[in-house]
Amino acid sequence: xxxxxxxxxxxxxxxxxxxxxxxxxxxxxxxxxxxxxxxxxxxxxxxxxxxxxxxxxxxxxxxxxxxxxxxxxxxxxxxxxxxxxxxxxxxxxxxxxxxxxxxxxxxxxxxxxxxxxxxxxxxxxxxxxxxxxxxxxxxxxxxxxxxxxxxxxxxxxxxxxxxxxxxxxxxxxxxxxxxxxxxxxxxxxxxxxxxxxxxxxxxxxxxxxxxxxxxxxxxxxxxxxxxxxxxxxxxxxxxxxxxxxxxxxxxxxxxxxxxxxxxxxxxxxxxxxxxxxxxxxx
Amino acid sequence: xxxxxxxxxxxxxxxxxxxxxxxxxxxxxxxxxxxxxxxxxxxxxxxxxxxxxxxxxxxxxxxxxxxxxxxxxxxxxxxxxxxxxxxxxxxxxxxxxxxxxxxxxxxxxxxxxxxxxxxxxxxxxxxxxxxxxxxxxxxxxxxxxxxxxxxxxxxxxxxxxxxxxxxxxxxxxxxxxxxxxxxxxxxxxxxxxxxxxxxxxxxxxxxxxxxxxxxxxxxxxxxxxxxxxxxxxxxxxxxxxxxxxxxxxxxxxxxxxxxxxxxxx
Ligand SMILES: [Fe+2]
Numbered sequence: 001x002x003x004x005x006x007x008x009x010x011x012x013x014x015x016x017x018x019x020x021x022x023x024x025x026x027x028x029x030x031x032x033x034x035x036x037x038x039x040x041x042x043x044x045x046x047x048x049x050x051x052x053x054x055x056x057x058x059x060x061x062x063x064x065x066x067x068x069x070x071x072x073x074x075x076x077x078x079x080x081x082x083x084x085x086x087x088x089x090x091x092x093x094x095x096x097x098x099x100x101x102x103x104x105x106x107x108x109x110x111x112x113x114x115x116x117x118x119x120x121x122x123x124x125x126x127x128x129x130x131x132x133x134x135x136x137x138x139x140x141x142x143x144x145x146x147x148x149x150x151x152x153x154x155x156x157x158x159x160x161x162x163x164x165x166x167x168x169x170x171x172x173x174x175x176x177x178x179x180x181x182x183x184x185x186x187x188x189x190x191x192x193x194x195x196x197x198x199x200x201x202x203x204x205x206x207x208x209x210x211x212x213x214x215x216x217x218x219x220x221x222x223x224x225x226x227x228x229x230x231x232x233x234x235x236x237x238x239x240x241x242x243x244x245x246x247x248x249x250x251x252x253x254x255x256x257x258x259x260x261x262x263x264x265x266x267x268x269x270x271x272x273x274x275x276x277x278x279x280x281x282x
Numbered sequence: 283x284x285x286x287x288x289x290x291x292x293x294x295x296x297x298x299x300x301x302x303x304x305x306x307x308x309x310x311x312x313x314x315x316x317x318x319x320x321x322x323x324x325x326x327x328x329x330x331x332x333x334x335x336x337x338x339x340x341x342x343x344x345x346x347x348x349x350x351x352x353x354x355x356x357x358x359x360x361x362x363x364x365x366x367x368x369x370x371x372x373x374x375x376x377x378x379x380x381x382x383x384x385x386x387x388x389x390x391x392x393x394x395x396x397x398x399x400x401x402x403x404x405x406x407x408x409x410x411x412x413x414x415x416x417x418x419x420x421x422x423x424x425x426x427x428x429x430x431x432x433x434x435x436x437x438x439x440x441x442x443x444x445x446x447x448x449x450x451x452x453x454x455x456x457x458x459x460x461x462x463x464x465x466x467x468x469x470x471x472x473x474x475x476x477x478x479x480x481x482x483x484x485x486x487x488x489x490x491x492x493x494x495x496x497x498x499x500x501x502x503x504x505x506x507x508x509x510x511x512x513x514x515x516x517x518x519x520x521x522x523x524x525x526x527x528x529x530x531x532x533x534x535x536x537x538x539x540x541x542x543x544x545x546x547x
Contacts, residue, residue, distance in 0.1 A: 032366050032367045032368065033367075033369070035367050036367035036368070036369035036370045036406075037369055037406045038406060038407050038408045038435065039405075039406045039407065039408055039476070039477050039478065040406065042408050042477075058366065059365075059366025059367070060366075064289065065284070065285040065286035065288075065289050066286060066289070069365075069366070072365070072366055094289060095366070096366070097289050097290065097293040098290075098293075099364055100293065100297070100362040100363065100364060101362065101363040101364060101365055101366050102293065102296055102297070102326060102362065102363075103325075103326060103329055103330060103363060103368065104296070104322050104325050104326060104329075106289075106292060106296070106322060108285075109285070109288065113284070113285050114285055117285065141310065141313075141318035141319070141321050141322070142308045142309060142310040142313070142315040142318040142319060143308070143309045143310070144288075144306070144307065144308065144309070145307025145308065145309050146283075146307060179310065179311060179313065179318070180309070180310065180311045181311030181312060209313055209314070209317060213312075214311075214312045214313050216313055216318060216321070218321060
């Protein structure tokens with residue numbers, strides 16, 4: 001199951017996918033798009049009979065010191081009970097603060113206080129959803145000077161404490177490694193391979209930072225996957241073995257067929273890795 | 283500094299665009315952490331402003347995109363989203379626009395934006411099977427006034443002090459004249475939609491009060507009294523029958539005892 005790569009299903013493609021049932025291996029949705037749209041939810045339920053569905057929330061903020069929005073978790077539970085997803089996931093990040101939703105995945109300091117909070121929230125969220133909740137590594141533009149652990153150490157400790165599984169967003173690893181100046185392959189080497197349950201690939205943009213004389217990679221999900229990310233993906237496949245892989249595209253959407261083309265490439269690379277074939281560079 | 287304090291400061295930087303956080307150390311490889319933090323501020327602003335523009339297309343037509351963008355930029359600082367489903371963000375934007383001094387010369391802007399919001403809201407709903415009048419007629423006659431009805435999800439009622447429905451039709455049909463004089467006029471509207479479609483129609487004030495009361499699930503007798511208080515020629519029987527013939531009723535709730543009995547068709 002999920003041996004072929006999946007595609008993120010966004011609302012502008014929904015009617016087309018319902019009408020034409022394109023050959024996607026599986027579909028990943030943001031539940032927040034469907035909970036607020038009963039008509040879209042109705043169409044999603046039609047698709048759930050024909051495609052494996054993965055539920056990837058952007059609104060369950062396990063990193064918020066002011067607490068998790070349990071009413072939102074309950075709404076997602078209702079959706080999950082109807083859709084019966086093959087995977088449920090969210091982010092190593094925070095997005096809400098005291099009842100406000102900041103519409104972004106914001107970075108956390110990696111220290112004992114954050115670890116205690118996330119371990120507690122993760123147990124509670126998994127109880128609330130009645131499912132394992134995969135945690136995705138963020139794309140970062142900066143970190144906090146007060147961090148006492150690297151992100152890899154933090155994720156490893158979170159897995160050790162909670163038994164959670166991880167969603168490794170390969171593009172995020174590349175973006176963060178370029179922005180923060182570390183080795184992306186060493187990052188992948190440091191993750192607990194047995195905990196990896198899903199991989200993501202998404203597009204990013206490069207911006208100049210003229211004052212600092214550097215560039216910054218911004219995780220925009222509005223463009224094709226870069227060659228560097230594909231290369232890192234083949235490395236991740238060798239390190240973790242084939243894993244359910246998703247093509248993420250959220251803005252300036254291309255045709256659904258273009259997304260399927262990227263998914264096909266990911267599937268080919270995964271098959272080659274499984275057969276031990278040499279890496280095919282794009 | 284606790285995580286809660288840190289997140290409060292980052293929140294202020296993102297929502298309000300403050301460019302310095304006391305006692306917070308950011309690291310960003312070769313880059314400048316403060317400039318990197320501004321990427322999140324920019325994302326907050328551009329994504330929410332874009333979302334509001336998409337949510338209020340007719341209002342953008344009426345006011346022009348630059349003015350609506352200016353309004354949205356101020357609004358998102360004053361009233362950040364409070365829930366993660368962004369399609370639900372913006373319900374308080376119309377009343378906020380009504381009070382925005384820059385729009386004092388467009389006194390109908392808030393009412394118009396409220397209609398814009400409602401049309402978007404009902405158009406993503408689904409219609410459910412309607413109950414027919416004979417199901418209601420089979421109830422005990424003396425229990426009827428205590429009955430409450432549940433109506434279609436894609437239904438709402440709003441009143442305005444300007445003929446914003448006429449203005450909305452100009453937008454929807456792309457037939458706006460070069461100059462238009464709008465005179466104040468009280469109107470009462472029913473907005474209905476489902477699965478990408480929507481429509482709106484004027485009601486008399488008494489019909490509006492009756493339907494609004496039924497929609498709010500007050501007992502039928504009380505809804506009829508609201509309408510009769512306004513207009514003693516109001517005909518409750520005819521108004522009730524119209525709810526059924528318009529396929530608006532999805533269930534009938536009787537409260538003969540403490541238990542609520544729900545009758546579907
Ligand atoms: Fe991702």
